[in-house]
Amino acid sequence: MIQKFISLLSFLLVSCSLFAQRPGYWQQAVDYKMDIDVNESTFQYAGNMTLKYSNNSSRALSKVYFHLYLNAFQPGSMMDYRLSNISDPDARMTNNLGTKEKPQYQSRIATLTPDQIGYQKVKSLRVNGTDATFKTDGTILEVTLPRAIAAGETATFEMTWDAQVPEQIRRTGRNSKEGVALSMAQWYPKMAHFDDYGWHLDEYVAREFIAPFGNFDVTIHINKDYVVGASGKLQNPLAVKGYNKKAKVQHKDGKATWNFKAENIHDFVWAADPKFVVDSAKSQGGVSVYTVYIPSSAAVKENWKTALTMATEFFDFCSTRFGAYPWPTYSIVQGGDGGMEYGTATLVTGGRDIKSLVGVIFHEAAHSWYQHLFGINETVDEWFDEGFTSYVEELAFQQIFEKKGAIETNPVIAAYRAYYKLALSGKEEPMSLLADYYNTNYGYSNQAYNKGQVLAQQLGYIIGQENLDKTFLKFYELWKFKHPTPNDFKRVAEDISGINLKWYFNLFINTTRTIDYGILGVNDNVIQLRNKGGIAMPIDLLVEYQDGSKELFYIPLREMRGEKPAENFSIYQGVKRTVLEDWFWTNPLYQVKVGKAIKKVTIDPSLRLADVESSDNVLTL
Structure with missing residues (x-):
């Protein structure tokens, strides 16, 4: 009995070590309490913040930094110059002064007047009761502390600031094209992220974010006729408009007070408009989903009603496949200029047909996993965020909206086709490139959204679909509410499958090499294969014989140091x-000798191998 106990204990210790996190892992923590007084007629507000910042690193910090994102919406900002100098600027952020054939783009930021620009002006800042020195440099606030924050210490910041909401150009702003008064994203001075790599101080040029996890307690004072949708859970629904039929709006000097709280998120968004209506439903898993939108027509209202029902199904689907959604609420709020994810909420444009509306909601809600549960550094690993999110979105969309039932082989084949086009365009750059630095928006968006999906789906081809599904769930278990890197995901996949994946992640992420296999021919029942590309892969080779039988030959790659198990697809x-x-x-060459007359040979009938030239992947004799 004792020997059995020792054996069991040894097994458990080994199992735990296989799935352990990085030794010495740590992360910073924030606790925001903010009070905002909004003047909706001038699109300005006064802010008051108390922030508790926990330094869980081993280093004392003599400086800290905040992001002041609204400062990007000023003529002469880095975002303004980026729009003026990239070859394919975002159409939402520019005016075309030329023609469709010969465009001449003008940054919309460049034309903003002083009463249209965005800004955040810090008025005062104290740390542990003592005044701190600070200066603003673009969208970054540099704070020199009166005393360093020691390792393991928590410091309290007290800040006041004034802000002006810019015209709606990108994500945040006033007076959107759909008539939403205030879309309040990136609206507060946000503590910059500090980790093993140091401070992440990216100037805001319209890409995405990284921030520490923390708690938010946000109070908003705004005109009593406005309805607010926001991150977190509304604390006083009976005192404000829209969330409860029994509410009696309480106001002082014509303003109502809204209070929202959220725990363990890393961004907070809100939007407000007097035309907003609120609807809600609860998923089977207990998530309260809210929609906050403008019912501009009967069709729009019906679409949002349908989308709400599907959104609740979405959270149940994802909780089963990718790990339980851990927060009590999720709010889908009309606003912004497209779709953008935030902690327990999203802003989406609402005047869409039902397919588009459900698609954008599924995508942004999927970010609750691949971004908000795992605080991915989107400025570095944007494909890990957008690509994996798009993968989740597509699986859910096919099951819930298209009702396809069980999905076999390759459900994201459209992403593969978009990736092939990118790979052959001459505009592809490595996925490891910092997100801000892509030469084109075309290259950025296709590698982030499409090649990122390909990486995930093709990983299932390498290690087996069942192992991929297990990897997603184990990764959730280990890394929720933390800041994993792609290497952490790779390690989990390796531990689950027993397959070495260094070659795959390195070549597919850090290079623009492509995969290209071909069948050279068949001679005396010997199949000749050739690797014509720059990335070697394992091969599934389906052979159909003249007698009507079939045989699947699996050719592992030596670098894998292992084999994927048989897969239970109907085609097999x-x-x-x-x-x-x-x-x-x-x-580059490989031969497969068979014992019967061949009718047809197919490389990867599941279509999960990202072969950029597949015309020679099938040979019929």
């Missing part, structure tokens, strides 16, 4: 599977 049902000797990347 009743098909004999034969595992061959591994193929190594230094030899």
Whole structure:
């Protein structure tokens, strides 16, 4: 008995070590309490913040930094110059002074007048009761502390600031094209992220974010006729408009007070408009989903009603496949200029057809996993955020909206086709490039949203779909509410599958090499294969014989140091599977000898191998 206990204990210790997080892992923490007084007629507000910042690193910090995102919406900002100098600027942020054939783009930021620009002006800042020195440099506030924050210490910041909400140009702003008065994203001085790599001080040029997890307690004073949708849970629904039929709006000097709280998120958004209506439903898993939108027509109202029902199904689907949604609420709020995710909420444009509306809601809600549960550094690993989110979105959309039932083989084939177009365009850059630095928006968006999906789906081809599904759930278990890197996801996939994946993640992320296999021919029942690309891969080779039988030959890659298990796809049902000797990347040629007359040979019938030239992947004799 004692020996059995020791054996069991040893097994558990080994199992835990296999799935352990990085040794010495730590992360900073924030606790915001903010009070905002809004003047909706001037689109300005006064802010008051108390922030508790916990330094969980081993370093004393003599400086800290805040992001002042609204400062980007000023003529002469880095965002303004970026719009003026990139070859394919975002159409939402520019005016075309030329023609469609010969465009001449003008940054919309460049034309903003002083009463249209955005700004955040810090008026006072104290740390642990003592005045701190600070200066603003673009969208970054640099704070020199009166005394360093020691390792393990929590400091209290007290800040007051004035702000002006810019014209709606990107994500945040006033008077959107759909008539939303205030879309309040990136609206507060936000503590910059500090980790093993140091401070992340990216100037805001319209890409995305990284921030520490923390708690938010936000109070908003605004005209009593306005309805507010926001991150977190509304604390006083009976005192404000829209959330409860029994509410009696309480106001002082014509203003109502709204209070929202949220725990363990890393961004907070809100939007406000007097035309907003609120609807809600609860998922089977207990998530209260709110929609806050302008019912501009009967069709729009019906679309939002349908989308709300599907949104509750979405949270149940994702909780099963990717880990339980851990917050009590999620708010879908009309606003912004497209769709953008925030902690427990999203802003989306609402005047869409039902397919578009459900699609954008599913995408932004999927970010609750691949961004907000895992505080991914989107400025560095944007594909890990957008690509994996798009993968989740597509699986859910096909099951819930299109009602396809069980999805086999490759559900994200459209992303593969977009990636092939990018890879052959001459505009592809490595996915490891910092998000801000892509030469084109075309290159950025296709590698982030499409090649990122390909990486995830093709990983299932390498390690097996069942192992991929297990990887997603184990990754959730280990890394929720933390800041994992792609390498952490790779390690979980390796531990689950027993397959080495260094070669795959390195080549597919850090290079623009492509995958290209072909069938050279068949001679005396010997199939000749060739690797014509720059990335070696394992091969599933389906052979159909003249007698009507089939055989699946699996050729592992030597670098894998392992094999994927047989997969239970219908295309392989009743098909004999034969595992061959591994193929190594230094030899471009490989032969498969069979014992019967061949009718047809197919490389990867599941279409998950991202082969950029597949015309020679099928040979019929």
